Amino acid sequence: MKHQKNNNGFALVTVLIIIVIFTLLGTVLINISFTNAKQLNKTEDNMQAVDLSEMGIIYYKNAFIKNAYNTFDTAVSTAKSELINQGREITVDNILNELSISVNDFKLPIRIPKEIPVSTHRFEIIENSLSISSRNLKVIFESNGIMNGSTSKITATINLNIEEVIDTILNGGSGTGDGSGSSGNANRGKTLMDITLSKDGLNDCTTCTKLKSGTVGYFYKTLTNNASIHNTIAYISGSLLSSNKSNSSIKNSHLYITENVDFENLNAGVEKLKLFVGKTATIHNLNGTIKNSTIYVTKDLIFHNKVKEIKNSKICVGGQLTAKSFPEPDDTWKEGIYTCMRFGNINESGNDSGTDVSTVIEEIKSQVEKGEITYN
Incomplete structure (x- = not known):
């Protein structure tokens, strides 16, 4: 009797073994993929x-x-x-x-x-x-x-x-104006160091009541004036009230006044003046030019009429600046108008147009570049 081999059984077993092997390999590969994905996610989280x-x-x-x-x-x-x-x-x-x-x-x-x-x-x-x-x-x-x-x-x-x-606060660098045209530039934090005047060495005048041209002295009280002031050096412990004539001027003078200043007429202009005012300064008429001068007013500066021209001068105002108008800045306006000891801008209406201290962050970037702000 002839015997027949059942090869179909062996083939089935072989197929089952292959299926099991691929299933196991697939499971391992899937686990590896999941692990890699977790590692990538972890790396991304770390970054x-x-x-x-x-x-x-x-x-x-x-x-x-x-x-x-x-x-x-x-x-x-x-x-x-x-x-x-x-x-x-x-x-x-x-x-x-x-x-x-x-x-x-x-x-x-x-x-x-x-x-x-x-x-x-x-x-x-x-x-x-x-x-x-x-x-x-x-x-x-x-x-x-x-x-x-x-x-x-x-x-x-x-x-x-x-x-x-x-x-940085005292000399806060150049700033920009408010864009209103005639108000010009207003810089932050500028300090004018050349207006100080010591009373030491000046002649004392205890009985003086008027300030005259050519005077050099230290005055103990408020003075009056009704003419031009030329070639004068005066430390006034009080105010200066000047009802000067319409063609009056101030030239080649250094005035240090601890209180207020009131000039009636300066239509002939101001030239080579160093003026410090401890409180408020008022100028009623100024039809002339402010030229080669430095004016420092701790509080308010009031121009009752327009300022005709500013040449190579600095005007520093600690309070409000009030005027009808200022000349358009040009090459002859070397310094311009500043705020004293604070941040922000001033404009011709006397309004403070901002005190944005955050701009200082930009101004001290050099400190970062110099390594003063460092990562450890």
């Missing part, structure tokens, strides 16, 4: 956490510096007033010696940043230390970026040189 921590550094740096400059601006203004009252020169060193500040003045008024609610990503700021010396303000802080459980920490240091900060 985003780093980005968040860097965002925190930038955010805190800007907030801290803005707050610091606000604080210094107030302190410098107070110190400057003290120096003026004492008759001392306004310099960085003198202001530094008069400065009244403490570490607590520089703590941010709110915790920043606020965490994003119901979110897996955020950055948190932790202040590690804040210190101040006679020359330096220093803060060490860390920024933690958090993304889906992944955390990145960056520690950073901000160093602010106090002398440079004061100098």
